[in-house]
Amino acid sequence: MAFDFELILAAAFIITGIAWGIDRVVYHPKRKQLLVEMDPEAVANLDSNAKLRLADTPKVLLEVKSYFVIVAVIFGLRSFVIEPFQIPSGSMLPTLKIGDFILVNKFEYGVRLPVLNTTIIPTNEPKRGDVVVFKYPVDPSLNFIKRLVGLPGDKISYHNKRLMINGKLVDQSLLEELPYSFNPNKEPVKLFDENLDGVNHATYNSYRWDKRLEGDWVVPEGHYFMMGDNRDNSSDSRVWGFVPEENLKGRAFYVWMHWSSWFSIPSFKNNGLIK
Template sequence: MSFDFELILAIAFVVTGLFWLYDRFAFLPKRKEILAGMTPESRAAVSKEAQQRLGDTPRFVVEVKSYFVIIAVIFGLRSFVVEPFQIPSGSMLPTLKIGDFILVNKFDYGVRLPVLNTTIIPTTTPERGDVVVFKYPEDPSLNYIKRLIGLPGDTIRYRNKMLTVNGEPVSKELLAKLSVSLNPNQEPVELFSETLGDVQHEIYNSFRFTPREGEWTVPQGQYFVMGDNRDNSADSRFWGFVPDENMKGRAFYVWLHWDDFFSIPSFKNNGLIE
């Protein structure tokens, strides 16, 4: 069962904010009046917790509104500046490992309204080769991460493990043949260096099979994405294009790697994402 953490955080922001406003206008003036009538000595004798309850301020109001500031800070940072994600699968190997914790720039693709994801202040647009985080078109409560291959109007073709964009083959160079990989099914792969526009990065190709071949023309306002683990990635070849309104941001940094709960976190993969 999936849940939309962004929506939950937005609801918490609204609820705690309403309680903060309720306290500010209904009870704060009473507390100030009572404190103003006290001597400095008597005020000093009243703890901060007790001061919050003056003027018959209900305990539940004090408790709920106390979370507003921290939730507002987290909500603002995650919505408009940078958002953390954890890599759950091997679809972006070898660029991103399972268990990598990454940071996503939320400002690159425009300032967007939380939850609705509607652009209110345009900045830049997604570029070919970006590693992007987006809401999965078939279930917007899920966040996916892939590499952006096709821009609106592009024609993308994937056949015999060769990627072409608008009729031009995407350059790739064989680096190694790996007998054992970190793919979910532990199959051997070939490691290539691929140059997509101005971006050079590494990809995996399977020895065994090519899961989905074809040619696609990207509609206006949408994007075509693929995993760097080319033959082990559920991406636009299977479920279609990513609408612009689903874009959340550009992944730019790995800040932590943690395999599982019982392992020791490490910083071995730290660095910028190419």
């Protein structure tokens, strides 16, 4: 089973919140009354922990409820404002490297209910060229990150390593031929600059030929077509299909750290906005 941190955090928020509520309604009034009835000098000699233990307040309840505020803050920030992710694969090279730590704008595509991911307050529409984090359609417990290439109603074609949208070839220019690349395949690649509706970004194409990544698609309403910038080393909508709107989690906008492994030194030299 995949590690679903969002679900675990939501459960922690509910459990600590219930503990806080029970203490506030049941035990807090009793403690307050006891403190009023006690001798002022005795009250002055009690530390904060001793005061909390008055009225036979269960120790477990106090321990659990003590985490409520910090859990609530983290849960709120991750659910509605900004969520951090780490890049686990090379599918978005050269834009995002394995080990990049990124920030995702959670309200870019609407304020959504945690876990359920249902939009409750619409904000902006997804745009072609956005780098998007979404729930993997095949297994929603997994988070994927790709570039949004196709909007609802678009006709997408990918043949001979060229991308075509609605009958028009996407502009690209060759920047460099690299003898090898810093991806898991360690193979020669061509580095291109691609323009998606005014969004310029870099892509890799290898010299290999994979017919499975070629085809023609029409994007259904309420869905999006995603592709990795590492075009020949990306499992994306060409392989597993379209991404429903309700699976979108947010737009990746900033790299704040790179840490490739536990035995390496974190780096901040390539921090910056994601193009």
